[in-house]
Every structure is written in C-alpha cells, then in structure tokens.
Amino acid sequence: MSRAQNFAKLDHQPAYRVVSEKIRHAITSGELATGDLLPTETELAEQFGVTRSTLREAIRLLEHGGLIGRADRKRLVVTLPQTxxxxxxxxxxxxxxxxxxxxxxxxxxxxxxxxxxxxxxxxxxxxxxxxxxxxxxxxxxxxxxxxxxxxxxxxxxxxxxxxxxxxxxxxxxxxxxxxxxxxxxxxxxxxxxxxxxxxxxxxxxxxxxxxxxxxxxxxxxxxxxxxxxxxxxxxxxxxxxxx
Amino acid sequence: MSRAQNFAKLDHQPAYRVVSEKIRHAITSGELATGDLLPTETELAEQFGVTRSTLREAIRLLEHGGLIGRADRKRLVVTLPQTxxxxxxxxxxxxxxxxxxxxxxxxxxxxxxxxxxxxxxxxxxxxxxxxxxxxxxxxxxxxxxxxxxxxxxxxxxxxxxxxxxxxxxxxxxxxxxxxxxxxxxxxxxxxxxxxxxxxxxxxxxxxxxxxxxxxxxxxxxxxxxxxxxxxxxxxxxxxxxxx
DNA sequence: ATTGACCGATTGTCCGACAATATGTCAATA
DNA sequence: TATTGACATATTGTCGGACAATCGGTCAAT
Structure with a gap:
C-alpha cells in the first residue's frame, strides 16, 4: 500500500435523507410537539430548498417510523409512534x-x-x-x-x-x-x-x-x-x- | 340512527404504500432473498405500472426499515435489518x-x-x-x-x-x-x-x-x-x- | 337543519429532463 | 503486463411543471 494520504471517506448523504433527519430532529428535540400540523409540502420544500418530489421521499422515511401521519388524509401532522x-x-x-x-x-x-x-x-x-x-x-x-x-x-x-x-x-x-x-x-x-x-x-x-x-x-x-x-x-x- | 345499510369504510391506500407492501411481502415471504439485487428503478416502475417518483417513495418506506439498501450506492439490494x-x-x-x-x-x-x-x-x-x-x-x-x-x-x-x-x-x-x-x-x-x-x-x-x-x-x-x-x-x- | 353548488388548497400521481456517478470496453502507454 | 486514459452506457438523485381527486369552507336554496 502506498501510504500517501488516507483521506476520510466523504459521505455524500442524499438530500432526502438530510431533510428527513432535520425534520426528525425537530420532532424528537421537542421543537415540534405531538399533534402539531406541519406546513404543506410545497411550503416545506421551499423552506429546505428542494423539490416537492425530494421532500416527499423524506416524508416517507418518517412516515414509516410513525413519527408523522395524516391528520385527515390531507395535512401532515406529528404523531406519536404506535407500539x-x-x-x-x-x-x-x-x-x-x-x-x-x-x-x-x-x-x-x-x-x-x-x-x-x-x-x-x-x-x-x-x-x-x-x-x-x-x-x-x-x-x-x-x-x-x-x-x-x-x-x-x-x-x-x-x-x-x-x-x-x-x-x-x-x-x-x-x-x-x-x-x-x-x-x-x-x-x-x-x-x-x-x-x-x-x-x-x-x-x-x-x-x-x-x-x-x-x-x-x-x-x-x-x-x-x-x-x-x-x-x-x-x-x-x-x-x-x-x- | 337510520339503520339503512352500514357500508364498510373503503380504505383507499395510496399507490406508494401498496407497492411498498408488495415488495415487503416478496422479501419476507422469501421470494427475494437477502443479498439479491433488485431491478432498476425504471424497470420496477414499469412492472408495477407506476412512475419512478411513486416507486421511489415506496422504496423510501422500505429503506427506513432496513429491508433494502444500496449495494454500491447504485443498485438496490435486499438487506438484513440491523439490530x-x-x-x-x-x-x-x-x-x-x-x-x-x-x-x-x-x-x-x-x-x-x-x-x-x-x-x-x-x-x-x-x-x-x-x-x-x-x-x-x-x-x-x-x-x-x-x-x-x-x-x-x-x-x-x-x-x-x-x-x-x-x-x-x-x-x-x-x-x-x-x-x-x-x-x-x-x-x-x-x-x-x-x-x-x-x-x-x-x-x-x-x-x-x-x-x-x-x-x-x-x-x-x-x-x-x-x-x-x-x-x-x-x-x-x-x-x-x-x- | 339539510342539501347542493362552488372555490381554493393540498395531496397523489404522472411526465420529461439533466447532472453526477458507477460500469464496462478498448486503445495507448510505460 | 499492468496501468492509464478516453469514451459510451446505465442508473440514480434531483429538478420543474402538470393535472385529477379530494378535503374544507362558504354561501345560497330548500
């Protein structure tokens, strides 16, 4: 092995995962409480500077964990993960x-x-x-x-x-x-x-x-x-x- | 209450969730084994008859549960959920x-x-x-x-x-x-x-x-x-x- | 009080596009 | 021979725009 430099492997996280983590953190840190309504998809997408498609992928990531759900089949809402x-x-x-x-x-x-x-x-x-x-x-x-x-x-x-x-x-x-x-x-x-x-x-x-x-x-x-x-x-x- | 009919509430599952369940079933039923490579996104989308965007949302659902991951940052692969x-x-x-x-x-x-x-x-x-x-x-x-x-x-x-x-x-x-x-x-x-x-x-x-x-x-x-x-x-x- | 008609907002889904990256091939080179 | 470079191809990540379906609310008619 030519011991030249040994750079740290840079981890290029896809945007949908970064966004997902940001939202998750906002929730678990208490910044967003259970029952709170989230902004609409378009609005969230604007805030994070990504497209709605990308934002939606981030949402799916959280949806599976039960952290967010749908209030009435439309608006997104912070939910308590069910056992x-x-x-x-x-x-x-x-x-x-x-x-x-x-x-x-x-x-x-x-x-x-x-x-x-x-x-x-x-x-x-x-x-x-x-x-x-x-x-x-x-x-x-x-x-x-x-x-x-x-x-x-x-x-x-x-x-x-x-x-x-x-x-x-x-x-x-x-x-x-x-x-x-x-x-x-x-x-x-x-x-x-x-x-x-x-x-x-x-x-x-x-x-x-x-x-x-x-x-x-x-x-x-x-x-x-x-x-x-x-x-x-x-x-x-x-x-x-x-x- | 006017006891007329009492229909069952019809649950309209979004496509991305249906697709996600289909793939999950294929995996847990053993049809797809750990380590198997999945088809490409475009191909999967065609098979299920949905767009790539929709299919990707389904993928995110599974990704969070650790059921599938990336082989080498490209191709999707069936993975064993880590503890x-x-x-x-x-x-x-x-x-x-x-x-x-x-x-x-x-x-x-x-x-x-x-x-x-x-x-x-x-x-x-x-x-x-x-x-x-x-x-x-x-x-x-x-x-x-x-x-x-x-x-x-x-x-x-x-x-x-x-x-x-x-x-x-x-x-x-x-x-x-x-x-x-x-x-x-x-x-x-x-x-x-x-x-x-x-x-x-x-x-x-x-x-x-x-x-x-x-x-x-x-x-x-x-x-x-x-x-x-x-x-x-x-x-x-x-x-x-x-x- | 219920019904019907209407409107705006929001989601689910679709389409097409492009850059970045990984894979594979093949020729040129030391 | 092994490495390098050049090139074509395939696939993902992300983008932007589009449209139908549906939910919420308002308002008028009954």
Whole structure:
C-alpha cells in the first residue's frame, strides 16, 4: 500500500435523507410537539430548498417510523409512534433473521412473568375487571380452539397493558406478532384448554389479590407449559418462527 | 340512527404504500432473498405500472426499515435489518412516549439477568475471553468516569451478544440507547467504580464457570445498584429519560 | 337543519429532463 | 503486463411543471 494520504471517506448523504433527519430532529428535540400540523409540502420544500418530489421521499422515511401521519388524509401532522406499528418493523426484522421459537420463548420467559408481577402493583380496578371478564370467556371457550387462542392472546396483552409500562409493551410486541400466533398450532394439536384456563385463573387471582410472587410464578409455569406443548406437538422448538 | 345499510369504510391506500407492501411481502415471504439485487428503478416502475417518483417513495418506506439498501450506492439490494437500526426507531418512539427511567429499569431487570443466565450456556470461548479482557480494562479504568462508562456499556452488550439470541438483542436495544447512557451521570456523581467492577467480576466468573444462577443473581444485584445510584444521585427515577 | 353548488388548497400521481456517478470496453502507454 | 486514459452506457438523485381527486369552507336554496 502506498501510504500517501488516507483521506476520510466523504459521505455524500442524499438530500432526502438530510431533510428527513432535520425534520426528525425537530420532532424528537421537542421543537415540534405531538399533534402539531406541519406546513404543506410545497411550503416545506421551499423552506429546505428542494423539490416537492425530494421532500416527499423524506416524508416517507418518517412516515414509516410513525413519527408523522395524516391528520385527515390531507395535512401532515406529528404523531406519536404506535407500539404495534414499531412492533411490526421489529417482527419483520426478526422474521428475516430467522429467529427461532426458542429465542422468542426465552425472551417471553423474561418478560411475561415480569409483566404479571408489575401488573399487581399497577392494574386499575377497571383493568382487573376486564381481565376477569376475559377469563370467564376463556373458560366458556375451553374447547373452541379459535376462540381460546384469541382469549389467550388477549389475556397476555391485558396483563402487559396493566403494567402501564410502555417500554415493556414495546419490548414484548414481537411476542404478540410471532410467538402467540404460532401457539395456535399447539392448541389445535393438543387441546390444552383446561390447563390454560387454570393457569390464567391463578395469574388473575394473584393480580386481584396483589400478590406479585404468585403472579410471576404462575405466569412462569404457564410459559413452561408453552414450551412443553410445542415440543410434544413436535412443532420444531429450534425452527425459525414463520410469519 | 337510520339503520339503512352500514357500508364498510373503503380504505383507499395510496399507490406508494401498496407497492411498498408488495415488495415487503416478496422479501419476507422469501421470494427475494437477502443479498439479491433488485431491478432498476425504471424497470420496477414499469412492472408495477407506476412512475419512478411513486416507486421511489415506496422504496423510501422500505429503506427506513432496513429491508433494502444500496449495494454500491447504485443498485438496490435486499438487506438484513440491523439490530441497531431497528433499535433506533424503537428508542425514538420511547423518547416521544416519555418513557421513565423506572420503566426502562423494570425491563432491564427482566432482560439483563436473563441475558447473563443464557450467556452461561451459549458463550463461546472467544466471547468469554473478550468479556474478561473487558473486565480487565474496567478494573484499570475504575476512576476514569468516561472510560468506565464505555466499559460498562460494552460489558452488557457483550453479555447479551453471548446469548446468541437475536430476539433478546432486539428487545434490549433501547436499553443501550437510553438507559445506560444516562447511567453515565450516576458514575460522574457517585464514582461507584469499585462496586461496578466487583459486580462485573462475579457475573464474568459465573459465566466462565457455567453457573447460570450465580450469573443471573449478580446481574440482578448489579441492576439494583443502578436503581439505588439513580435515586441517591437524585436524577429523577420517575422522570422521562432524555435522548 | 339539510342539501347542493362552488372555490381554493393540498395531496397523489404522472411526465420529461439533466447532472453526477458507477460500469464496462478498448486503445495507448510505460 | 499492468496501468492509464478516453469514451459510451446505465442508473440514480434531483429538478420543474402538470393535472385529477379530494378535503374544507362558504354561501345560497330548500
């Protein structure tokens, strides 16, 4: 190698990305608050000194992240990124990385018992009632595979929501998209309805009586059941999950 | 209400979003594999029957999610979404949701001990060596706040990486971006270097000797120290984290 | 109070154009 | 032979202008 100079590689960022970053910064720095209307496309384009086409590409970049949306199908507005929207990006990334059932289950073992524990301290009376209503439905649907799966999914979502912890909700979003749906196959194969209902009841009662240890413990047992179910049904615990 | 008909609200998706979804589906369904080159913009535009401008907007949508990138600044190529790229979206979403330090800490309490446990079973010899090297550096930097913070961050990242669990890595990405950086303020305020190094040593040795319980326990103690540090330094445990 | 007609503003989409850059070929040269 | 230079080609990034569809508001007619 002729050691002549070694210049820094100059990074020529395309304009649409620069513009996108400027807007993103204005939003995350609080300069633009949630709900604020943005100027029209033509106006924005003028401000940045680019064409509307270029500006629109910048907008798309932000739109995907949920940072901006449409107020009424016309004007652009600063929006709060929704958990499920971000969650879908994460899930599709995991799909491409061929994340296995085991990997998701391991994360679930960390987050779901934690959610149950935190729900004890933070669940409102309203949330507790809805949780119990969900359990009632699951008891009646104990032999209806499809209905039971929906109850199961809703149960875990409600427990997580009752923690009032947005970081936790975001972290477990991929479980919703990838893990529990696949659990449906187990339900169809093994009909473990009774076992699910019992576990849910223990978690529910622990939350109602504000007993974090009990809630976490039964959620953990519940997740262990999941794993055994997958193994017994021979669904490939080490296989990548499918979308 | 005049119960006349009750039509379904028709959702008129803009073309750029439809095109984007089509491409996304082709990718996640495996029709297009990672590393595949996409046709040129003009060609794609023809295939979908839209203009290049519209197609480009669709591309931007995917580009942000890390699903496609540029091979050599020209041709488009299907890429694997990087953990940190997706993680940044999640982090900026959390910032906007004003996630508190407590919320992040609660998630960390669920994930970090889990990571330590899993690292025991899955860490390669190489990874163990690098972990020990990191600990050596942290011991020497025990009074250098900046260097210690970097070691601290790297330590937790290496432990997480040693789990070889991509779902876990993705779930804890926001901790990297939001939680540990703020921890720097604690280090500067309290100089808890010695305490950090001791905790790291216990985790490290537990991993080296393949003792999951011990690894998880010490990581948990370590995280408890975090919380107390934040409280003692009066940094506002219940305050939203800042970017 | 509802309906209908109208207008301006704004977005979604299209078309055509050009400069800058990367790729490939081929000849000239040391 | 390996490097350089010259040239043609392909592709992206950006531009400017254009138009239909639709939303919001106003105002008159019913």
């Amino acid at each position: 499920d929207q971000i969650g879908r990006s994460v899930s599709s990334a995991m799909l491409m990385h061929k994340v296995t059932f085991r990997e998701l289950w391991e994360v679930a073992m960390g987050l779901e018992p934690l959610a149950a524990r935190l729900a004890c301290a933070n669940a409102s009376d309203q949330e507790k009632r809805e949780l119990r209503a969900n359990w009632q439905r699951s008891r009646e649907a104990v032999d209806d595979h499809q209905a039971l799966l929906e109850c199961e999914l809703e149960f875990h979502n409600r427990v997580a929501a009752a923690t009032h912890n947005h970081a936790l909700l975001q972290a477990r979003a991929p479980l919703n998209d990838l893990f529990y749906p696949a659990w449906g196959a187990v339900i169809r194969a093994l009909s473990p309805g009774e076992r699910i209902v019992v576990a849910h009841r223990h978690v529910l009662e622990a939350i109602e009586s504000n007993n974090p240890d009990q809630a976490g413990l039964w959620m953990q047992k519940h997740m262990e059941d999941f794993r055994r179910g997958i193994e017994i049904a021979e669904l490939g615990f080490e296989q990548p999950v499918t979308g | 940190d790229q997706i993680g940044r979206s999640v982090s900026s979403a959390m910032l906007m949701h004003k996630v508190t330090f407590r919320e992040l800490w609660e998630v960390a309490m669920g994930l970090e001990p889990l990571a330590a446990r899993l690292a025991c079973a899955n860490a390669s010899d190489q990874e163990k060596r690098e972990l020990r090297a990191n600990w050596q550096r942290s011991r020497e930097a025990v009074d250098d706040h900046q260097a210690l913070l970097e070691c601290e961050l790297e330590f937790h990242n290496r432990v997480a990486a040693a789990t070889h669990n991509h779902a876990l890595l993705q779930a804890r990405a926001p901790l990297n971006d939001l939680f540990y950086p703020a921890w720097g303020a604690v280090i500067r305020a309290l100089s808890p270097g010695e305490r950090i190094v001791v905790a790291h040593r216990h985790v490290l040795e537990a991993i080296e000797s393949n003792n999951p319980d011990q690894a998880g326990l010490w990581m948990q103690k370590h995280m408890e120290d975090f919380r107390r540090g934040i409280e003692i330094a009066e940094l506002g445990f219940e305050q939203p984290v800042t970017g």
